[in-house]
Amino acid sequence: KQEVTQIPAALSVPEGENLVLNCSFTDSAIYNLQWFRQDPGKGLTSLLLIQSSQREQTSGRLNASLDKSSGRSTLYIAASQPGDSATYLCAVRPFKARNNNDMRFGAGTRLTVKP
Amino acid sequence: ETGVTQSPTHLIKTRGQQVTLRCSSQSGHNTVSWYQQALGQGPQFIFQYYREEENGRGNFPPRFSGLQFPNYSSELNVNALELDDSALYLCASSLHGRDEQFFGPGTRLTVL
Numbered sequence: 024k025q026e027v028t029q030i031p032a033a034l035s036v037p038e039g040e041n042l043v044l045n046c047s048f049t050d051s052a053i054y055n056l057q058w059f060r061q062d063p064g065k066g067l068t069s070l071l072l073i074q075s076s077q078r079e080q081t082s083g084r085l086n087a088s089l090d091k092s093s094g095r096s097t098l099y100i101a102a103s104q105p106g107d108s109a110t111y112l113c114a115v116r117p118f119k120a121r122n123n124n125d126m127r128f129g130a131g132t133r134l135t136v137k138p
Numbered sequence: 139e140t141g142v143t144q145s146p147t148h149l150i151k152t153r154g155q156q157v158t159l160r161c162s163s164q165s166g167h168n169t170v171s172w173y174q175q176a177l178g179q180g181p182q183f184i185f186q187y188y189r190e191e192e193n194g195r196g197n198f199p200p201r202f203s204g205l206q207f208p209n210y211s212s213e214l215n216v217n218a219l220e221l222d223d224s225a226l227y228l229c230a231s232s233l234h235g236r237d238e239q240f241f242g243p244g245t246r247l248t249v250l
Binding site: 027055057064065066067068069072074112114116120122123124125126127128129130131 | 169179180181182183193196226232239241242243244246
């Protein structure tokens with residue numbers, strides 16, 4: 024059974040700092056991995072999607088890496104801003120679920136960026 | 139282009155009652171997925187609908203059921219509500235065969 028763990032559960036940093044969020048998963052037979060942002064009480068916004076054959080994806084100040092063999096992904100946020108404050112969720116789609124949306128989510132990292 | 143919308147925003151029910159949640163998919167999207175997110179947890183996949191049929195289901199009992207309509211909108215029905223059903227219910231739409239999903243704002247269900 025695929026299990027997804029995110030560390031740390033919460034993180035507080037001063038504005039401008041670079042930071043790394045971690046995600047680990049137990050089964051390397053994945054189809055893709057996705058990072059989402061969730062603001063309090065709201066839905067999810069997709070940030071980056073990495074296919075199993077890829078090593079990383081970049082969008083603006085965000086960079087996500089994937090090491091499938093070790094079951095790890097990181098989300099790097101450069102020059103953090105107060106507007107980045109949110110919960111960041113990692114989701115893995117198992118290879119056997121490649122034809123549907125049965126993604127397995129971590130519990131998230133709650134990020135606070137202080138002005 | 140209209141995004142994914144869900145109704146109602148909030149709902150309070152008592153144990154044993156039944157509830158129906160609604161979702162309108164993003165324009166052009168033909169696949170709808172439903173997720174349950176308990177407080178402090180990540181979302182859990184309930185099921186997915188494509189061409190008005192369920193084509194994927196997570197580890198949820200049969201009292202969780204759904205429908206998809208010809209206009210691709212969807213309903214989630216939960217019978218015999220339990221206290222543990224209290225959660226944020228998220229709907230996501232996508233194009234069949236495409237990986238990217240777009241999520242709605244969710245319905246917050248409280249079961250007393």
